[in-house]
Amino acid sequence: MEGLFTIESLFTLFMLILLQVVLGFDNLLYISLESKKAPEDKQSYVRKLGVGLAIVLRIVLLFALMSLIQYFQDPFASLHDNSVIEFSFNIHSVIVLGGGVFIIYTAIKEIWHMMLMKEHAEIEPSKASIGKIITWIVIMNLVFSFDSILSAMALTSHMEFTGQIILMSIAIIAGGVMMIVLADKVANFLKKNKMYEVLGLFILLIVGIMLLSEGGHLAHLTLFGNPVTPMSKTTFYFVIIVLVLIDIVQGRYQKNLLKQKAVADKIVEKVKE
Template structure:
């Protein structure tokens, strides 16, 4: 227990909280978008309950991974000597692949609803009648999917510690990271609510998150397509793509405002010319 009160442990705790924040960005975006399916007055409540339950289950998952990590990594099904499709599936890979497929489905469905605005409005009315439990359920499930990477990374950062201090330190980091996520999820959701134009950007980022999870799950499952291995998308590449998308959105928005201003100016000149005649 003396390990918990050293300068090294405090620094490690800080690194763990930062790790939870950095790796939790994609999860934060999903929570913000998913919670919009609930009635407006219940959305903050849904986010807090969803993340709160996920924190408890994350700690349970942490204990499970510490004890059963080898069973999550050991393959239970495989297909070899096939020139088209090969894999060596394990529990970890299956969970990440399933999460990737679900997020891509969610993003594509919401983008389609945006394009079909009338159908989207009707669908929203139907969904908000009694979907609070469903929204909370999916927030908790996807939070657990996203937590695998952060917990495994946290285990690597604290591997030099003894078992009990390691568990306590990671549990504290999960709780602090969850509280931070609750606060930021409200802020992100409020921002998206006030700036609806960024909703499309958020959905396309979510789509990239799903692709990243698919690549990670394919790598964990040792998936080969036509003899080529599936390699995971690095976090560096992920954040670079996000920065590029945000910059494109900013430039496009400003350019669109400029075009609208020029159009309005031409219309005003045309109206003045007509009035003078």
């Protein structure tokens, strides 16, 4: 226990919390969009309860990964020496691939609803129960947890087992509390700024693609002799920055066009007078 209060341990704890916050960004976006399926007066409750349950299950997952890590990494289905496809699936890769597929499906479905000019509130609350929404938030939170927990295990590999568990548990709880605090703020921002909802959905789509590439890499997936390589975090954040800049430029350009149109309409009205 004394080793937990050293400068090195405190710095490691800081890095673990920072890791939870950075890797929790995409999870936070998913929670904000998924919670919109609940009745408006229940959305904040759904977000907080979903994240709260996920914190408990993350700690359970931490213990499971620490004890059974080799079973998550051992392949259970393999195919080699094939010119079309090769793979070596393990539990970790299947979970990440499944999460990627579900997120891509969710993003495309919501984008399609937007294209049909239907409000989420008109089509979802009657179909999705609060329990179902919370369940999906918890499940996807656990999917997003894998990378952060494995990264945390790498950061604390120099420590004893007890020290690893304590530091990572503190980081998970701290990161979860931050998510509970920020979830409402992100959701309210998207609610007040509908135009950014489209941006958020496309970011979610890219998150799904990133998970698919990561899952394919973990499964050693090869298609027509070309191995699937994971999308790096640097590439991911670069794409996000580009999307945000495009959205800002597009928004300002549209405002300028509307101003020009308004001025032109006034000139036409004066000429007619």
